[in-house]
Amino acid sequence: xxxxxxxxxxxxxxxxxxxxxxxxxxxxxxxxxxxxxxxxxxxxxxxxxxxxxxxxxxxxxxxxxxxxxxxxxxxxxxxxxxxxxxxxxxxxxxxxxxxxxxxxxxxxxxxxxxxxxxxxxxxxxxxxxxxxxxxxxxxxxxxxxxxxxxxxxxxxxxxxxxxxxxxxxxxxxxxxxxxxxxxxxxxxxxxxxxxxxxxxxxxxxxxxxxxxxxxxxxxxxxxxxxxxxxxxxxxxxxxxxxxxxxxxxxxxxxxxxxxxxxxxxxxxxxxxxxxxxxxxxxxxxxxxxxxxxxxxxxxxxxxxxxxxxxxxxxxxxxxxxxxxxxxxxxxxxxxxxxxxxxxxxxxxxxxxxxxxxxxxxxxxxxxxxxxxxxxxxxxxxxxxxxxxxxxxxxxxxxxxxxxxxxxxxxxxxxxxxxxxxxxxxxxxxxxxxxxxxxxxxxxxxxxxxxxxxxxxxxxxxxxxxxxxxxxxxxxxxxxx
Numbered sequence: 001x002x003x004x005x006x007x008x009x010x011x012x013x014x015x016x017x018x019x020x021x022x023x024x025x026x027x028x029x030x031x032x033x034x035x036x037x038x039x040x041x042x043x044x045x046x047x048x049x050x051x052x053x054x055x056x057x058x059x060x061x062x063x064x065x066x067x068x069x070x071x072x073x074x075x076x077x078x079x080x081x082x083x084x085x086x087x088x089x090x091x092x093x094x095x096x097x098x099x100x101x102x103x104x105x106x107x108x109x110x111x112x113x114x115x116x117x118x119x120x121x122x123x124x125x126x127x128x129x130x131x132x133x134x135x136x137x138x139x140x141x142x143x144x145x146x147x148x149x150x151x152x153x154x155x156x157x158x159x160x161x162x163x164x165x166x167x168x169x170x171x172x173x174x175x176x177x178x179x180x181x182x183x184x185x186x187x188x189x190x191x192x193x194x195x196x197x198x199x200x201x202x203x204x205x206x207x208x209x210x211x212x213x214x215x216x217x218x219x220x221x222x223x224x225x226x227x228x229x230x231x232x233x234x235x236x237x238x239x240x241x242x243x244x245x246x247x248x249x250x251x252x253x254x255x256x257x258x259x260x261x262x263x264x265x266x267x268x269x270x271x272x273x274x275x276x277x278x279x280x281x282x283x284x285x286x287x288x289x290x291x292x293x294x295x296x297x298x299x300x301x302x303x304x305x306x307x308x309x310x311x312x313x314x315x316x317x318x319x320x321x322x323x324x325x326x327x328x329x330x331x332x333x334x335x336x337x338x339x340x341x342x343x344x345x346x347x348x349x350x351x352x353x354x355x356x357x358x359x360x361x362x363x364x365x366x367x368x369x370x371x372x373x374x375x376x377x378x379x380x381x382x383x384x385x386x387x388x389x390x391x392x393x394x395x396x397x398x399x400x401x402x403x404x405x406x407x408x409x410x411x412x413x414x415x416x417x418x419x420x421x422x423x424x425x426x427x428x429x430x431x432x433x434x435x436x437x438x439x440x441x442x443x444x445x446x447x448x449x450x451x452x453x454x455x456x457x458x459x460x461x462x463x464x465x466x467x468x469x470x471x472x473x474x475x476x477x478x479x480x
Contacts, residue, residue: 015369022376023369029155030365033089038147039106040081045254046224047133048074054249062241066126066133073127076120080113103140110134137234141353142224145267146255148361149220152272153257160368161215163375164282168208170382171289172479175201179476181387182466183301184395184402191399194465197301197387199472202479204289209480211282218278221271222257224250228352229263265353269346276367280339283371287332290325290378293385297322300391305384324381331374338367396465400443401433403463407447410456421451440464 003010011017028034051069053060061068069077084092091112095105111134117127135143179198184191224247226233231243244261251259260267296302304320345360411425432438432446447460 013366015366015373019373022373025159026155026365026369026372029151029159030368032362033084035147035151036089036092036102036106037081037084038151039103039143040084040110041078042143042146042150042255043106043110043134043138044077044080046136046138046250047130048077049246049250049254050133050136051130054246054253056245056249057242062246063133063136063238066130069126072121073117073125076117076127080110101140103135103143106143107135137226137237138224139227139265141266142226144358146222146224146251146257148364149222149257149267149271150255152275152364153220155365155368156215156218156275160279160372160375161212163372163379164208164212167286167375167379167382168205168212170379171201171208172205174198174382175205175476175479178387179473181392182396182469183392184399184465191395191402193402193405194396194469196469196472196476197392198476199469200292202476204285205479207285208282211278211285214278215275215282218275219258219271220275221260221267222251222255223247223260223263223267225261225263228265264349264351266349266357268349269357272361273343273347276339276343279368279371280336280343283332283336283339283374286374286378287329287336290328290332290374290381293381294322294325294329297325297385300388301395302385303388305386322381324377324384328374328378328381331370331377335367335370335374338363338370342367393466399465400440401436401438402465403443403460403468404429404433406463406468407443407460410452410460411450414452414456419451419453 011020015023048069050062051066052074053062053068059068088109092105092109095108096102099105099108111131114127114131114134117125121127175198177198178201179196181197183195183197183200185193185195223229225231225243231247234241234243248259248261251257258271293302297304304322306320342360342364346357349357408425408429411422411428415422415425429446432442444461447457450457452460
């Protein structure tokens, strides 16, 4: 049997197949039907504005020959988008099969609903005579750019950002919880100045918060100005209308976007490049987190909570693999690849218009889908680990040589104060500690061999790898 013959159709990509449950929330905003529903909304709101005007023109009809729409007529028009479901999707697809043009199919779909207006509102409604007002003076990109901007804005605000924020909130909670839990650092993979687990988690909270702040402040631009951005057709039909003011009103107050006054046929997509660049940057910070945690697990610093009934390895029953972090790594990389391509491609267009952006933008959902999949796996992984105190304490106790740094720095301070015998502090500590296994007794004996004053010697002897964490615990407070 051919798999292509099975109905319903089998998903080609894992986002709509294996991982559908985790990426489904994006369908509401970034699927093809979601885009068409938003196109319908934009077309309808443009009709309403043309018919009813706005405060700037005294709330008078913008175009001649149209009466202001009643509340019931406006409600009916808006219901066209709200009721766009399985039947509407199929009806739109039937139109597109003939037109081979998705936006024209939207226009014809709205026409179909206007034909039915009399059934709902009575024979006196003017809606059945307003097909000419649908898509009036618009180029397809007037509808598309606004629809895509609204789809992306809603997807980011309603789905992606809450998922990213959940990770930040979890990390922030754990940073506070473990602000005093000492941890051996590794720089270049070698034992180094100890830190605290809370401080290391706080580093990621701080990094991610900066990116989420950028995303929260992101502008989403939109335009409605005709075939090449000149309002040419608008003025040809109604030369006395303030089309610039009307455009600003529509984009800003009706669509909830930032008005772009200067475009070619397309809105230039610079805001998209900015947004996708920031999300890609955020992805890479999260990738760094996933790798770090994976290595902490490998090192034994984090222990994983086994999932009852789950298989870690098909041949080694003892294993609990860090698969959530590995899944997050891979999907963040896929997301970044798509987002980087979107950022690079969308900012270029041949003269006033080409269609490279049309097919490219259909992959926005995939780009964010892979990121969403990673966010879900990363949060699940973070919730399934806890510090392994035995390993953490053993690592610290096995590496007394990390105290070479405070000792030689104290020697430098004494040398500056003119105390004899404190010359070449780095070299002396290096000779004692580099390449050797050092114990607490060795450290104390070395301190005693130097000409420290009693207070300094006592302070240094009180240090242990577990207490040599500076103000790490205080730094956690700067994470937000």
